[in-house]
Amino acid sequence: MHPILSRIDRLALYLAVWLSVCALVAGVFTRFGLNWTEALALLVPLFLVYAFVCLSAWYVSRATPLTSGGGSRVLSSSIVAATFASGLWLGVTRGWIAVLSLTAAFAPAAERYTQQLPFLFAIGVLLFMLSLAVHYVLLAFEAAREAERRQLELEILTRDAELRALRAQIDPHFLYNSLNSISALTGSDAPGARRMCLLLGEFLRQTLDVSARQRIPLGDELAMAERYLNIEQVRFGSRLRVERRLDQDASGCLVPPLLLQPLVENAVTHGIARMLEGGLIRLDATRTNGRLAIVIENPCDAEPGGVAARPGGMGLDNVRNRLDAMFGREARMDTRAAAGVFRVELELPCA
Amino acid sequence: MRLRVAIVDDEDLARAVVREYLAAMPDVEVVAECANGFEAVKAVSELQPDLLFLDVQMPKLNGFEVLDLVGRDVAVVFVTAYDQYAIRAFEVHAVDYLLKPFGADRLAAALDRVRERLGRGDTMPVQELAAAAQPRQGHTRRILVRDGPRVHVLPVEKIEYVQAQDDYVCFRCEGKEYLKEQTLGELETVLDPSRFVRIHRSFLLNLDRLARVELDERENRIAVLNDGRRLPISRTGYARLSELLGK
Numbered sequence: 001m002h003p004i005l006s007r008i009d010r011l012a013l014y015l016a017v018w019l020s021v022c023a024l025v026a027g028v029f030t031r032f033g034l035n036w037t038e039a040l041a042l043l044v045p046l047f048l049v050y051a052f053v054c055l056s057a058w059y060v061s062r063a064t065p066l067t068s069g070g071g072s073r074v075l076s077s078s079i080v081a082a083t084f085a086s087g088l089w090l091g092v093t094r095g096w097i098a099v100l101s102l103t104a105a106f107a108p109a110a111e112r113y114t115q116q117l118p119f120l121f122a123i124g125v126l127l128f129m130l131s132l133a134v135h136y137v138l139l140a141f142e143a144a145r146e147a148e149r150r151q152l153e154l155e156i157l158t159r160d161a162e163l164r165a166l167r168a169q170i171d172p173h174f175l176y177n178s179l180n181s182i183s184a185l186t187g188s189d190a191p192g193a194r195r196m197c198l199l200l201g202e203f204l205r206q207t208l209d210v211s212a213r214q215r216i217p218l219g220d221e222l223a224m225a226e227r228y229l230n231i232e233q234v235r236f237g238s239r240l241r242v243e244r245r246l247d248q249d250a251s252g253c254l255v256p257p258l259l260l261q262p263l264v265e266n267a268v269t270h271g272i273a274r275m276l277e278g279g280l281i282r283l284d285a286t287r288t289n290g291r292l293a294i295v296i297e298n299p300c301d302a303e304p305g306g307v308a309a310r311p312g313g314m315g316l317d318n319v320r321n322r323l324d325a326m327f328g329r330e331a332r333m334d335t336r337a338a339a340g341v342f343r344v345e346l347e348l349p350c351a
Numbered sequence: 352m353r354l355r356v357a358i359v360d361d362e363d364l365a366r367a368v369v370r371e372y373l374a375a376m377p378d379v380e381v382v383a384e385c386a387n388g389f390e391a392v393k394a395v396s397e398l399q400p401d402l403l404f405l406d407v408q409m410p411k412l413n414g415f416e417v418l419d420l421v422g423r424d425v426a427v428v429f430v431t432a433y434d435q436y437a438i439r440a441f442e443v444h445a446v447d448y449l450l451k452p453f454g455a456d457r458l459a460a461a462l463d464r465v466r467e468r469l470g471r472g473d474t475m476p477v478q479e480l481a482a483a484a485q486p487r488q489g490h491t492r493r494i495l496v497r498d499g500p501r502v503h504v505l506p507v508e509k510i511e512y513v514q515a516q517d518d519y520v521c522f523r524c525e526g527k528e529y530l531k532e533q534t535l536g537e538l539e540t541v542l543d544p545s546r547f548v549r550i551h552r553s554f555l556l557n558l559d560r561l562a563r564v565e566l567d568e569r570e571n572r573i574a575v576l577n578d579g580r581r582l583p584i585s586r587t588g589y590a591r592l593s594e595l596l597g598k
Contacts, residue, residue: 176432177362180451184368235362273361274410276387301411 002058022047038109050089054131061135078132086124158325181235196234203227210257219251225264232268239278250287253350262315263296263344271298292350300342357383359391360406369404372455388412395421396500407431420497428461490543496529513555550588
């Protein structure tokens with residue numbers, strides 16, 4: 001529905017504007033042999049009708065938005081619409097003159113009315129074009145507001161994802177289990193316990209450091225993931241094996257901090273920890289033609305009735321939302337479980 | 352009283368810390384260390400320990416599933432880093448649990464409680480505990496059956512039907528039969544009711560296996576399975592079946 005028709009106060013204001021234009025035209029007519037009564041009797045009903053006809057400019061402006069092509073197309077469709085509307089109006093005017101001529105008071109003015117028809121037609125075209133112009137301005141205004149709203153929404157989403165990433169960055173169970181490992185090592189392998197304390201300290205410091213930054217080099221992000229895997233290695237021993245391949249080109253790419261961390265954690269908790277014999281986690285990062293491609297693979301339980309890897313886990317959603325918020329369609333994330341291997345692929349721009 | 356103990360955890364270091372604490376305690380003997388649930392079930396069968404220290408998060412068979420399989424034969428103290436569902440299950444049923452990381456005195460206190468419980472001759476409320484540990488939503492996707500030291504994992508879609516036999520239920524699955532100490536009623540609560548229907552006091556049928564329903568010479572309804580096997584249908588069983596099949 002037209003925004004003017006949907007609210008009574010807007011409609012009143014709109015009609016008031018039209019009546020003042022009507023009075024103006026009536027004033028002009030008084031210079032061409034019509035008196036005020038005759039001019040207003042003709043013009044007021046006609047202008048009220050035309051006010052509603054001109055509202056159809058709303059549909060024209062939407063059917064041919066300014067962005068849809070060249071100005072010539074917009075201009076030609078405007079002229080066609082205006083001529084058509086004014087032509088219609090001319091017909092109505094003729095009818096109205098015929099009605100007025102039936103009355104004793106206005107019958108003498110019929111001849112002078114008909115003389116004004118070309119002038120009225122020109123005014124009709126002009127007014128419709130004006131109405132179209134106003135509608136285009138309104139449309140542009142609306143689009144700008146919509147863009148602003150979307151931008152705001154995106155910012156909120158980004159903030160939200162960051163917050164969630166911060167909250168998720170240190171899984172308390174990871175800490176409990178690590179502390180339990182340290183507790184075990186103190187009895188049998190004091191240097192090992194100290195090494196574990198140092199690793200844990202470095203990892204925690206790094207995660208806190210980078211979470212305050214907007215972007216970090218991929219190399220740093222992977223170094224952090226490696227430290228995490230070193231800690232888990234102490235827990236899982238030979239069950240956890242890691243293979244890493246990082247393109248020299250790719251290590252300088254800037255990525256949001258802690259982007260990979262949830263994925264690596266998933267690979268351990270949903271992959272390695274669920275396999276009797278453990279398995280291999282593969283990390284692979286390459287850069288080609290300004291695009292960064294990252295692949296993370298881990299073994300998963302393929303046995304029927306087993307606990308399958310959940311493709312929509314919390315960590316994965318988190319990463320997907322952050323990529324969406326930051327890169328939109330420029331980034332992509334795919335997950336796939338096949339033949340006992342769970343694979344996450346990320347692709348994002350890296351200039 | 353001398354306690355014979357098995358330690359079950361998939362992490363070497365987690366077992367090591369329990370072993371170290373226990374080494375300092377008199378009257379406790381570690382008879383087995385198990386790296387997964389299957390080994391635990393085997394150890395319980397072959398060595399008959401008095402007590403398991405049992406990790407919850409383990410591959411393939413988690414601690415709750417192990418408890419379900421062996422809980423009648425052995426006392427269990429859970430050891431876990433995950434407090435959320437552990438606490439829920441234990442506070443209700445007052446069985447002990449240790450949250451990682453824990454100290455030697457906390458472990459000693461757990462041993463005292465176990466001794467007290469064993470001295471009174473109490474058994475653990477295994478069924479309630481296992482039920483409380485079930486995921487809140489969704490139905491079980493596999494049935495675990497213990498056969499002495501071995502564990503059979505039966506995916507529910509491969510079960511043809513289940514028959515009640517005294518205190519046991521007998522699962523018919525890929526041409527073999529598996530006995531488990533359970534009632535059909537308990538089993539019904541964990542299986543998907545749109546797949547398994549109680550067609551008779553003694554029979555729970557996997558609908559996928561039903562070929563047709565026939566009448567025998569005495570006008571009793573008979574379920575004929577895909578492999579030609581015939582199972583009786585009771586009057587109420589037929590009503591349930593009809594409702595499920597939308598007739």
